[in-house]
Amino acid sequence: MRKKLFLSTLIISLITLTLSMLAVNLVFHQQFSDYLTKTNEATLEQLPSRVSAIYQSKGTWDSTSLDDISHSLPIGTVVTLTDLSGKFISPMNCVLL
Numbered sequence: 001m002r003k004k005l006f007l008s009t010l011i012i013s014l015i016t017l018t019l020s021m022l023a024v025n026l027v028f029h030q031q032f033s034d035y036l037t038k039t040n041e042a043t044l045e046q047l048p049s050r051v052s053a054i055y056q057s058k059g060t061w062d063s064t065s066l067d068d069i070s071h072s073l074p075i076g077t078v079v080t081l082t083d084l085s086g087k088f089i090s091p092m093n094c095v096l097l
Contacts, residue, residue: 040074047073051081066090 073094
C-alpha cells in the first residue's frame with residue numbers, strides 16, 4: 001500500500017514538474033521572441049536618421065560608417081541605399097558568418 005502511494009505521488013510530482021517546465025519554456029520563448037521583434041523594429045526605425053546623420057556629418061557617404069551601421073542591423077536584413085534619383089550608393093546587410 002505504501003509503495004503504491006509513493007509511486008502515485010512520485011508520478012504526479014513528475015507530471016506536474018514536466019508540465020510546469022513546459023509552460024515556463026513556452027512563456028519564456030514567447031516573451032523573448034517579442035523582445036527580439038521590438039528591438040529589431042526599433043533598430044530599423046532608427047536607420048534613416050542614422051544614415052542621414054552620417055551623410056550630414058561627413059558630407060559624403062562614408063563606407064566605414066555605413067559598414068558599422070550594417071553590422072548593427074538585425075541578422076538577415078538587406079537594405080539598398082540609393083539617392084533620390086534611384087542611383088545605387090551602397091548595400092547594407094547583416095549576414096551571419
